Amino acid sequence: MRAASEESRRHQLRVTKRRATGLLAAVSAIFLATAIWGGNGTWAGYLEATAAASMVGGLADWFAVTALFRRPLGLPIPHTAIVVERKDQFGATLAAFMQESFLTPEVLVERARAADVVGRLGRWLADDDHAARVAAEVADAAVAGADLLRDDDVHRVIEDVVRARVEAVALAPLAGRALRFLTQDGRHDELLDAVLVGADRYLGAHGAELRAQLGARSPWWLPGAVEDRIFDRLLDGARAVLQDMAGDRGHDLRRQFDTRLRLLAAELETSMDLLERGEQFKHDLLAQPQVREWVASSWADAKVALRAEACDPSSQLRRQLAAAIAAGGRRLQADSELAATVQTALDRGVAYLADHFDGDIAGFISGTIARWDAAETASRLELLLGPDLQYVRVNGTVVGAIAGLALHAVSAALS
Numbered sequence: 001m002r003a004a005s006e007e008s009r010r011h012q013l014r015v016t017k018r019r020a021t022g023l024l025a026a027v028s029a030i031f032l033a034t035a036i037w038g039g040n041g042t043w044a045g046y047l048e049a050t051a052a053a054s055m056v057g058g059l060a061d062w063f064a065v066t067a068l069f070r071r072p073l074g075l076p077i078p079h080t081a082i083v084v085e086r087k088d089q090f091g092a093t094l095a096a097f098m099q100e101s102f103l104t105p106e107v108l109v110e111r112a113r114a115a116d117v118v119g120r121l122g123r124w125l126a127d128d129d130h131a132a133r134v135a136a137e138v139a140d141a142a143v144a145g146a147d148l149l150r151d152d153d154v155h156r157v158i159e160d161v162v163r164a165r166v167e168a169v170a171l172a173p174l175a176g177r178a179l180r181f182l183t184q185d186g187r188h189d190e191l192l193d194a195v196l197v198g199a200d201r202y203l204g205a206h207g208a209e210l211r212a213q214l215g216a217r218s219p220w221w222l223p224g225a226v227e228d229r230i231f232d233r234l235l236d237g238a239r240a241v242l243q244d245m246a247g248d249r250g251h252d253l254r255r256q257f258d259t260r261l262r263l264l265a266a267e268l269e270t271s272m273d274l275l276e277r278g279e280q281f282k283h284d285l286l287a288q289p290q291v292r293e294w295v296a297s298s299w300a301d302a303k304v305a306l307r308a309e310a311c312d313p314s315s316q317l318r319r320q321l322a323a324a325i326a327a328g329g330r331r332l333q334a335d336s337e338l339a340a341t342v343q344t345a346l347d348r349g350v351a352y353l354a355d356h357f358d359g360d361i362a363g364f365i366s367g368t369i370a371r372w373d374a375a376e377t378a379s380r381l382e383l384l385l386g387p388d389l390q391y392v393r394v395n396g397t398v399v400g401a402i403a404g405l406a407l408h409a410v411s412a413a414l415s
Contacts, residue, residue, distance in 0.1 A: 009383040016390035023397050024058035027051050049408030050401045057400020061393040068389070069378040083378040091369030095362035103358040105351040112350050118332065118343045125329025128322070132313070135321035139310035146303050151296070158295045163286055172278030176268030183261050189249055192257070196246035200239050207235055 031051035034044055066072045067080040083090065101107070124130050182188045203210070211231050245251045268274050285291075309317035332339055369377070 006383065009387075013383060013386040013390070016387045020058075020062070020390040020393035020397070023394055024055065024062065027054040027058065027397060027401065031055050045412070046405060046408055050405040053404020053407065054397050054401030057403070058393060058397035060400075061396030065389045065393055069382045069386075081378070083381055084374040087372065087374050087377050088366075088370050091366040094369070095366035098365060099358050099362040103354055103361055105354040108350045108354050109347045112346060113343070117346060118339050122329045122332030122339070125325055126333060127329075128326055131322040131326035131329065132318070134325050135318050136310075136313070138321055138325075139306075139318055143307050143310045146306060151299065154299050155292065155295050158299060159292060162291070162295065166282060166286060170275060170278065171282045172268045172271070172274045175278065176265045176270075179261060179265040179268065183258065183265065186249075188258075188261070192254070193246055193249075196242050200242040200246065203235060203239050203242070210235070 028051075031048060031054075034048035034051060063072050067077070068082050070084070071077060071080045125134065182191075241253070245254050248254070268278075306317075309315040312318065332342065
């Protein structure tokens with residue numbers, strides 16, 4: 001596309017150059033013809049004066065236009081090839097002009113407000129397709145960010161955060177408060193019922209295994225029938241107690257158990273000995289290598305899940321992100337206070353950029369122009385401005401002709 005546009009400009013420049021040069025050649029031929037074969041006739045004098053002035057005007061404008069980009073006829077005439085000789089000064093001047101006229105906070109803020117950036121952003125984000133596109137970009141950016149992070153650094157940060165959080169909380173008082181909450185208003189009764197029923201079922205299902213273990217540990221001289229009777233009575237008694245406790249929440253053993261739990265909760269909250277033992281247990285737990293292994297596996301699983309969610313347009317992550325973005329766009333349209341807040345933040349951001357980075361932008365412009373090749377710069381500017389400048393040559397030729405005709409008429413009238 002760029003090559004085609006450049007070729008089109010070259011063609012247009014050649015055409016306009018031929019026209020301007022052809023007109024200059026034509027008036028030059030007329031001047032020569034009238035100067036050689038013309039007489040003193042009135043019409044010939046007017047024609048010769050008109051052609052001479054036209055030729056002078058065309059030559060002057062040809063020289064001026066050519067001197068912008070190169071040396072006319074290759075001659076080292078001062079103040080020619082202006083673009084080539086003063087490219088860097090031109091870049092600095094252009095950069096200063098941009099900085100002073102376009103990169104001021106007032107101009108940029110005004111342009112941002114006139115463009116209705118906030119309103120257009122709200123309307124754009126409210127569209128479901130646009131919101132889905134933004135959600136995909138955000139998800140991809142999250143994956144890229146996760147890939148950029150070194151796993152060891154992430155592991156260290158997560159481990160430090162976990163350690164800081166755990167160490168900031170005293171374990172024994174926390175366990176005491178949790179136990180007190182659990183036993184308050186009989187919240188633990190259902191859990192205890194389930195434990196008692198489960199224990200009863202376990203004894204009933206594994207009686208033979210328990211009998212074998214008891215037989216292996218009983219004295220050799222104890223008869224087998226006696227062992228069986230003792231075991232059956234112990235097993236039946238244990239199951240009966242479990243069943244009674246499960247069926248009667250007012251059972252004496254359950255009341256004793258409840259009392260012990262409440263006392264334990266109080267001791268956990270107040271006992272310094274239990275506090276120290278809890279802290280020691282916590283430190284021992286955090287010192288285990290399994291903690292780092294858990295952190296590493298958690299981070300690896302999170303990265304895998306994030307990548308899978310980001311790659312799937314129908315994933316919950318993508319859908320929730322898109323819904324949140326679309327909702328934000330609709331709110332930005334409906335909530336005038338929010339829109340005003342965002343506009344104020346945008347104004348401040350634009351003003352900050354203009355105040356702190358206008359010099360950098362101007363330096364970028366001047367530096368970029370300074371790196372351009374001088375001859376290439378002149379060629380590109382000629383392609384851009386040349387066609388219009390060739391019409392300046394045509395206008396100079398025409399204006400010269402009119403001026404020459406007028407001057408000759410005035411001179412004839414005065415003589």
